[in-house]
Amino acid sequence: MVIIGSGFAGLAAAIQAKRLGARDVVIFEKMPFFGGNSSINGGLFAVPNSALQRQEGIQDSPEQMVSDQVQAGRGIAYRELLLHIARHAHEAMQLTVDAGAEYFPYLQQLGGHSVPRTYQTTVACGAGITQPLLRECRKLGVKLVNRARFDSFVFDQGGAVVGARILRGYYFGRGVEGSPSHIRSRRGLLIATGGFASNVDLRSTEDPTLTAEVGTTNLPCSTGEALLEMFRVGAVPVHMTHIQTGPWASPDEEGFGYVSNYSIYNFAHSISVSVSTGRRFMNEIADRKTRADAQLANRDAQGEPLPPITITSYEHAREHPTMEKVLKYGVGWRFDSLDAVADHFNVPLEPLQDQVEEYNGYVDAGVDRQFGKSMEKARGKHLKPPFVVVRNWPKVHYCQGGARVDVHARVLDSGAFEPIPGLYAAGEVTGGVHGVSRLGSCSIPDCMVMGMTATRSMLET
Numbered sequence: 198m199v200i201i202g203s204g205f206a207g208l209a210a211a212i213q214a215k216r217l218g219a220r221d222v223v224i225f226e227k228m229p230f231f232g233g234n235s236s237i238n239g240g241l242f243a244v245p246n247s248a249l250q251r252q253e254g255i256q257d258s259p260e261q262m263v264s265d266q267v268q269a270g271r272g273i274a275y276r277e278l279l280l281h282i283a284r285h286a287h288e289a290m291q292l293t294v295d296a297g298a299e300y301f302p303y304l305q306q307l308g309g310h311s312v313p314r315t316y317q318t319t320v321a322c323g324a325g326i327t328q329p330l331l332r333e334c335r336k337l338g339v340k341l342v343n344r345a346r347f348d349s350f351v352f353d354q355g356g357a358v359v360g361a362r363i364l365r366g367y368y369f370g371r372g373v374e375g376s377p378s379h380i381r382s383r384r385g386l387l388i389a390t391g392g393f394a395s396n397v398d399l400r401s402t403e404d405p406t407l408t409a410e411v412g413t414t415n416l417p418c419s420t421g422e423a424l425l426e427m428f429r430v431g432a433v434p435v436h437m438t439h440i441q442t443g444p445w446a447s448p449d450e451e452g453f454g455y456v457s458n459y460s461i462y463n464f465a466h467s468i469s470v471s472v473s474t475g476r477r478f479m480n481e482i483a484d485r486k487t488r489a490d491a492q493l494a495n496r497d498a499q500g501e502p503l504p505p506i507t508i509t510s511y512e513h514a515r516e517h518p519t520m521e522k523v524l525k526y527g528v529g530w531r532f533d534s535l536d537a538v539a540d541h542f543n544v545p546l547e548p549l550q551d552q553v554e555e556y557n558g559y560v561d562a563g564v565d566r567q568f569g570k571s572m573e574k575a576r577g578k579h580l581k582p583p584f585v586v587v588r589n590w591p592k593v594h595y596c597q598g599g600a601r602v603d604v605h606a607r608v609l610d611s612g613a614f615e616p617i618p619g620l621y622a623a624g625e626v627t628g629g630v631h632g633v634s635r636l637g638s639c640s641i642p643d644c645m646v647m648g649m650t651a652t653r654s655m656l657e658t
């Protein structure tokens with residue numbers, strides 16, 4: 198069985214294949230290292246109706262999670278796929294735990310989720326999952342080949358995918374193309390090559406606002422050539438224009454950095470404030486698109502970006518390990534008073550003071566009358582000095598678009614809307630699952646469940 202790409206989707210598929218008795222399982226990865234974006238991700242994993250939720254008395258269900266996702270997806274997410282993923286999320290998480298992944302013993306409530314349902318690895322990073330999965334792959338005898346770039350498909354005379362042209366010895370970014378070899382796969386081919394956020398030509402063709410000036414949280418390897426190859430052989434492109442920007446990113450560091458994870462944790466009990474008005478301008482835990490759109494509207498008279506600030510009580514910020522990193526690397530700052538915050542960021546002081554007082558009233562009442570934010574995780578958490586402050590500005594983060602697959606992870610053909618024989622896809626390379634906007638922590642279950650699903654389908658044929 199041949200798998201292209203070594204992120205969550207590819208690794209989960211390979212482990213599942215070995216567990217189901219596949220003899221030869223090979224992962225080809227174009228980079229010198231394994232893990233892709235999955236290894237630098239935030240390690241946030243949504244599981245509905247989990248053991249921790251039951252322990253904390255939180256009512257949830259796969260249907261409720263899907264309803265949150267469809268709302269964030271502005272109604273165009275594929276409910277059938279989402280339900281399949283939500284119903285198997287627990288099984289996927291168990292696969293990571295069995296491989297040695299460890300999670301914090303508490304749940305987080307991320308933007309757009311109606312309840313706390315998100316686990317996070319104890320290293321607050323996706324490597325807390327990919328490293329154990331890689332070890333498990335090696336233990337089970339999965340063959341891992343790096344610097345091997347998928348180039349094109351090999352078909353049999355009946356039009357079924359039976360292999361791939363692989364460029365071995367490829368060196369990403371160094372102009373070394375490698376030498377071609379043709380690999381036969383008796384069980385079809387699984388494309389698990391991730392998104393295309395780093396392909397500026399492609400993303401700005403789909404969304405002309407996403408030029409090279411807009412930063413990205415993704416690794417440079419997210420270039421989407423395998424996706425384009427699937428389109429060339431007939432796969433249906435879906436939702437390609439829906440490219441998500443992350444509202445927790447910072448203009449003060451490259452990539453995902455430290456502020457992203459810090460903000461994801463802290464938004465629930467913090468306020469984001471416009472530096473020109475000193476007032477809040479959004480629900481800090483709305484879905485990503487709602488927040489990113491609201492942030493991007495923060496501009497000066499010339500239309501230049503005016504990144505808003507997020508203010509958190511030091512007492513609560515320090516609960517998460519990323520605070521120390523944010524302060525250490527100078528991408529967040531500690532202040533002893535609101536006067537000092539206002540002075541540093543040139544924010545009008547009086548409106549800022551009024552805003553903090555007003556917000557603390559919402560904390561007491563348990564109701565946010567300004568933006569309707571869920572105050573579940575803000576309960577008892579007044580904003581008070583000392584404060585930690587970061588700046589936020591969206592970066593290109595996730596591609597909701599990709600190739601259309603069915604619930605068996607089979608890639609559908611744009612002519613007949615039937616599966617292309619032998620061609621399977623899983624993870625961010627697929628499209629339509631999340632609609633207009635993906636909810637945070639919902640890609641890991643998507644990639645893992647659909648990787649495992651693809652394996653089942655491939656071994657059944």
Ligand SMILES: Cc1cc2nc3c(=O)[nH]c(=O)nc-3n(C[C@H](O)[C@H](O)[C@H](O)COP(=O)(O)OP(=O)(O)OC[C@H]3O[C@@H](n4cnc5c(N)ncnc54)[C@H](O)[C@@H]3O)c2cc1C
Nearest residue numbers: 202204205206227233235239241347391624625638640641
């Ligand atoms: C910084 C960051 C933080 C994130 N945090 C979270 C989070 O906490 N929770 C969550 O749910 N989601 C998160 N996401 C989203 C999630 O991490 C990704 O959607 C997910 O990792 C995609 O996994 P994948 O297996 O589809 O692809 P990837 O992990 O991107 O792996 C694809 C692999 O395929 C390889 N490849 C590409 N083309 C070829 C080719 N032609 N030949 C051979 N190999 C190829 C790539 O080099 C790469 O290694 C985050 C994303 C980023 C960037």
